[in-house]
Amino acid sequence: MLALRLSAYTVVSALGAGLDATLAALREQRSGLVRKPWETVALDTCIGEVDGLDSFALRDDLARFDCRNNRLAQMTLECDGFAAAVRAAIARHGATRVGVFLGTSTSGILSSEIAFREHERTPAQGLWATHDYRRTHNTYSVGDFVRTYFDLRGPAWVVSTACSSSAKVFADAQRMIATGLIDAAIVGGVDSLCLTTLYGFNSLQLVSHAPCRPFDAQRDGISIGEAGAFILVERADDARAGDIVMRGIGESSDAHHMSSPHPEGLGARHAMQAALDMAGLVPADIGYINLHGTATPSNDAAEDKGVSALFGTATACSSTKGHTGHTLGAAGGVEAIVCALALTHGFAPGGANTREVDPRLASHYLIENADMPGLRHTLSNSFGFGGSNASLLLSKVEDGQ
Amino acid sequence: MSAPFKVHLAGIGMFGPALAGWEQGRAVLASDAPFVPAPAPLPPAEALPPAERRRIGVPVKLSMAIGFEAIRQAGADASRLANVFSSTGGDCDNCSAILEVLATEERAVSPTRFHNSVHNAPAGYWSIATHCMAASTSLCAYDATFAAGLLNAAGQVAASGEPCLLMAYDTAYPEPLYSIRPIPHPFGVALLLTADAASGPLASLRLDLTADAPDTLTDAELEALRRSVPAARALPLLRRLARGERGRVVIDYFDDLALAIEVGA
Numbered sequence: 001m002l003a004l005r006l007s008a009y010t011v012v013s014a015l016g017a018g019l020d021a022t023l024a025a026l027r028e029q030r031s032g033l034v035r036k037p038w039e040t041v042a043l044d045t046c047i048g049e050v051d052g053l054d055s056f057a058l059r060d061d062l063a064r065f066d067c068r069n070n071r072l073a074q075m076t077l078e079c080d081g082f083a084a085a086v087r088a089a090i091a092r093h094g095a096t097r098v099g100v101f102l103g104t105s106t107s108g109i110l111s112s113e114i115a116f117r118e119h120e121r122t123p124a125q126g127l128w129a130t131h132d133y134r135r136t137h138n139t140y141s142v143g144d145f146v147r148t149y150f151d152l153r154g155p156a157w158v159v160s161t162a163c164s165s166s167a168k169v170f171a172d173a174q175r176m177i178a179t180g181l182i183d184a185a186i187v188g189g190v191d192s193l194c195l196t197t198l199y200g201f202n203s204l205q206l207v208s209h210a211p212c213r214p215f216d217a218q219r220d221g222i223s224i225g226e227a228g229a230f231i232l233v234e235r236a237d238d239a240r241a242g243d244i245v246m247r248g249i250g251e252s253s254d255a256h257h258m259s260s261p262h263p264e265g266l267g268a269r270h271a272m273q274a275a276l277d278m279a280g281l282v283p284a285d286i287g288y289i290n291l292h293g294t295a296t297p298s299n300d301a302a303e304d305k306g307v308s309a310l311f312g313t314a315t316a317c318s319s320t321k322g323h324t325g326h327t328l329g330a331a332g333g334v335e336a337i338v339c340a341l342a343l344t345h346g347f348a349p350g351g352a353n354t355r356e357v358d359p360r361l362a363s364h365y366l367i368e369n370a371d372m373p374g375l376r377h378t379l380s381n382s383f384g385f386g387g388s389n390a391s392l393l394l395s396k397v398e399d400g401q
Numbered sequence: 402m403s404a405p406f407k408v409h410l411a412g413i414g415m416f417g418p419a420l421a422g423w424e425q426g427r428a429v430l431a432s433d434a435p436f437v438p439a440p441a442p443l444p445p446a447e448a449l450p451p452a453e454r455r456r457i458g459v460p461v462k463l464s465m466a467i468g469f470e471a472i473r474q475a476g477a478d479a480s481r482l483a484n485v486f487s488s489t490g491g492d493c494d495n496c497s498a499i500l501e502v503l504a505t506e507e508r509a510v511s512p513t514r515f516h517n518s519v520h521n522a523p524a525g526y527w528s529i530a531t532h533c534m535a536a537s538t539s540l541c542a543y544d545a546t547f548a549a550g551l552l553n554a555a556g557q558v559a560a561s562g563e564p565c566l567l568m569a570y571d572t573a574y575p576e577p578l579y580s581i582r583p584i585p586h587p588f589g590v591a592l593l594l595t596a597d598a599a600s601g602p603l604a605s606l607r608l609d610l611t612a613d614a615p616d617t618l619t620d621a622e623l624e625a626l627r628r629s630v631p632a633a634r635a636l637p638l639l640r641r642l643a644r645g646e647r648g649r650v651v652i653d654y655f656d657d658l659a660l661a662i663e664v665g666a
Contacts, residue, residue, distance in 0.1 A: 001560070096478070096610065097659070105519065116504040119577065133581045138489065138521055139541035153657050155610065157542040157549035160491070160520030168538055174523065175556035179406045181610055191624045200515030205431075251536035255528040259516040267534055373507025386518055 001278045002178045003236035004170070006244040006394070008085035009188075010076060011337045013227035013324040014048030018079040023341050024145035025323060029369060031352040033223045033325050039110075040117075041198050046211045048225025048325025049193060050054035050075070062148060067108030067136035068192040070145045075147060076228030085232055086150055086186060093183040100147045100156035101172040103165025103189030105329035105384075107158075108136035110194040142190050146230075154182050160329065162384030163292070165189055166229060166391050167332025171249045173233050177370030181202040188230040188333035197224055197328060204259060206296050212326070214293035214319035214351055215365045217298050219356040222294045225325020241399045244340045246392065248281070250274025252316065254387025261299055262385060265306025268292075268381060270285075271389040274309055275379060279393045283311045286371055286393075288348040290335045290380040291363075293319020294326050300361065303381065308362040318366040322352035336392055339378040343396040405609035405663070408555045409601025411477065412641065413642065414470030414591030416443065416463060417626065417633065420427065422470060430636070431644035436622040438482035440587060447627075448530035457526060459587055460492045464523045464568045467591035471566060475593045483557055484524065484566040486539040487550025489631045490582065491520040493574040504511070539622070546571070546631040548654035555608055564595040567631040573593055587631040590639065598666075604642060607663035613643050615653040638662055 008019060014032025015025035025032065033046040056071040077083050080124065090098055136312045143158040153219055155176060159165045166189025173185035201207045201222060208221035235243045254267035261268070276282065289311070292303055300319075307317060320338050327334050342348055350366040357365045380392045415426040418438035423611050443462040447455055448469065464486060472479050490496070495517050502510050516522070521539035528537060532591060536557070542549035547569045554567035570589030573579055595601035616637040618624040627636045634653040641664050654660045 015556050107525075109500075110499055113503050116500040120504040128577050128581060131581060133578060134543060138543055138582075139491070140489070140543040140546075144543065153655075155549070155552055155654070155658070157540045157545075157553065159523070159538055159540045161537075161539050162519040162521055171536075172538075172553060172556070175560040176552070176562050179556055181406070181552075195508065196510070196515070196518065197498055199503065199508050199510045200499070200512075200518065203512040203515055251538070253528040253534050253537045255532050255534050257529070258522065270534060289602075293658045382522070385519045386521040386539075387522055387528055388524070388539075 002174055004174055004233040004246040005236040005239045006246065006340055007232045007234050008082050009231040009337050009340060010043050010080035010082040011078040011227065011229045011334055012072065012079060013327060013334055014050060014225050015323055017075065023345065026341065026349040029350055029352045031323050042207050043198060043202055045207050046223045047193060048223060050158050050167045050226050051054035062145065063133045064132055065145045067111040069108040069142055069190055072192050072226060072228045073142050073145055073190045076230055082230055085399055087183045090150060090231055092352040095151060095153040097150055097154055097183045099154045099173060099176050099182045100143050100152060101169040101185055101187050101333060102143050102146060103159045103169050104139065104191050105160060105162050105165060105331045106191060106194050106196055107139050107141050109196055111136035113195045118161045146186060147208035161388040162386060163328050163331055164382040164388045164390040165329040165332065167382035167390035168251060168394055170246055171251060177235060179383060184232060184234040186230055187233055189330040190228040190331040191327055192226040208295065211353045212322055213353045214295040214321055215357055215361055216354040217356050219295040219297060219300060221296055223325040224229045225327045225330045227324060227327035227334045229330055229337055231333065231336065241375040241397055244343055245395050245397055246277030247395050248275040248393035250391045254389065256387055259385050261302040263302055265302040266305035267387055267389045268303055268383060269310050271391040272379060275391040275393040279378060285377050286315055286379050287375040288342055288378045289315055289317035290339050290378065291317050291319040292381040292383045293321055295321060304361040304363050313362045314364055316348045316366050316370055317363050318349055318351040320349060322354060330388060335380045336394065339380050342378055343375055343394060344374055346371065348372050405607050406559050407605055407607045408558045408596065409598050409605050410592060410603040411595045412471035412475030412593035415639065416466050416468035417588040418586040427643040427648045430640040436572045436620045438622055438626060447564045449526060453526060453529060456495050456517065458492050459572045460488065460570060461523045461526045463570045463572065463587050464527065467570065467589040468527065468566060468568045471591035471593040477564065477593060480533045481535060482533060482564060483535045484527065484537045484568065485550050485554040486521065487567065487569040488526045488547050489541055489543055489546045489571050489587065492517055492522055493572055494554050497575050497578060522524065544652045547634040548596065548652055548660040557572045558594045558596050562596045564593060564600065567592045567594065569635065570632050571632045583629065585629050590632055590635045606663040609662040610617040611651060611659050613651050613659055613661065615651045615659045622640050
């Protein structure tokens with residue numbers, strides 16, 4: 001199966017804007033989760049908010065797209081020279097041969113939440129005439145925004161499979177490049193804070209009052225965060241030593257329940273096995289697993305069963321949701337980049353906030369950073385509502401490959 | 402413009418106004434009589450356990466109606482079939498109800514409404530109903546949602562050699578969003594795609610991107626349906642299939658890009 005080179009990538013989350021800020025926070029095991037008021041939300045919870053979005057201005061020609069989600073998209077595109085790398089790829093391949101496949105769960109729904117609230121307070125017909133549903137709320141909005149930002153003319157869509165969305169888009173890019181229709185793609189995802197997810201997860205009693213503690217004996221729910229993550233992928237034919245490549249991705253469904261994982265982590269296990277099979281690797285080859293690790297009691301228990309059934313109890317793993325919060329539809333992209341940083345800098349990040357690993361969980365969960373200068377292969381898990389699972393296998397290219 | 406790739410068609414499902422199933426749809430599309438759209442009742446989602454059936458809305462019933470029709474036609478096993486759900490709005494009734502609750506003082510969102518709010522909720526119910534653990538994705542490309550779904554599903558077939566079921570469906574928001582995004586009729590189309598002619602005997606579909614203008618329909622009502630519902634952008638392809646005609650058909654993707662499909666034996 002076709003391997004993809006991660007030619008450029010960048011991320012913005014509660015840990016900061018760009019790779020350096022993210023790497024520093026991982027090195028320090030710093031959490032970006034803070035108990036603070038946000039918008040009009042009156043919930044006792046901690047959030048992973050990105051600084052500066054309220055005052056961020058979209059490029060003038062893109063003003064119609066203005067909403068929190070697309071502000072976060074543009075802020076992310078403009079970090080780490082990512083936009084310049086995309087423009088160079090467009091110059092190499094042509095505007096029709098660069099695809100856009102992004103993930104989100106709630107897109108810019110906050111704009112409709114605010115419109116409904118304003119309408120409730122002061123019913124005015126004019127409100128709806130100025131509400132740009134298409135370019136803000138609609139699930140495709142962020143795909144349209146990025147495609148327009150670069151004036152691209154190739155295929156595009158937005159995957160919305162809840163919290164696996166921005167992992168699954170790597171598979172879409174791989175398949176579209178394999179068909180020969182395109183040569184490169186922008187993948188990743190953007191999800192931003194909104195009332196739907198804050199009050200929705202709260203209604204399911206899945207939100208912690210404290211910063212979330214994945215795999216901790218005392219874990220009691222998620223913390224919601226927001227993030228943007230973009231990755232430019234191309235064929236890995238001319239990958240050089242030190243490059244990060246995607247060698248495998250596995251997708252599966254739980255076929256079990258809409259909002260609870262399969263209790264034995266069976267769907268998760270299928271996805272991880274499929275990623276290994278595509279890469280032609282065995283469990284012992286994987287040096288670090290970035291877990292989905294949302295910090296709800298049942299999610300972590302199910303994932304632990306799936307991971308330990310396949311990998312045993314020796315493979316180092318952690319969740320970085322204690323750092324960033326659960327960034328939902330952006331989590332797969334964010335955590336792919338965490339794995340790319342781990343491979344590039346030769347270390348496995350220990351979880352933040354987790355103090356005592358739940359003794360009922362079998363996996364080798366890291367609560368401290370671990371130096372791994374020889375780290376070659378990582379796996380990143382992303383699972384979502386509706387039983388949607390994805391597992392992404394990234395590798396570092398060695399000399400002589 | 403690019404390199405075309407080919408998949409085969411093993412089954413078709415369809416549901417829309419006066420288009421309740423592919424048999425009826427084929428007759429309508431093969432005929433030159435004026436099309437008169439009339440609402441059709443959706444069959445209940447009998448594949449779901451009764452407890453789940455109570456929680457679902459129109460998108461789940463619609464996607465199951467078209468998905469199972471395509472599978473029955475092909476004699477395929479739903480429990481092993483990778484699938485792609487493509488829709489511009491997901492469950493619009495459910496989304497609108499949440500937005501209304503969030504506009505109140507209490508903001509008491511129902512947990513069931515919340516887990517049904519994910520774009521992939523119909524895919525989740527499908528996997529539960531069919532006990533299918535294969536890969537499933539759910540996507541959106543606003544008006545371009547059908548072409549995006551077809552490219553995605555065909556790309557999966559080409560990459561894996563395994564069949565893949567595309568279910569493209571759209572339903573309407575209630576007001577006030579209806580006026581901003583009017584979808585006049587629920588409409589859905591399912592295509593069961595396979596890698597070889599033996600398992601996909603209905604037709605071959607050779608896909609390529611093009612800058613050519615998309616085909617339109619001469620019947621005014623059918624053309625209105627094509628233009629107003631993203632999933633109905635499939636109609637020029639379905640009309641070709643209904644008439645048993647071969648040749649090239651161009652369907653809408655974006656303003657600057659279309660999907661060319663060479664329909665062959």
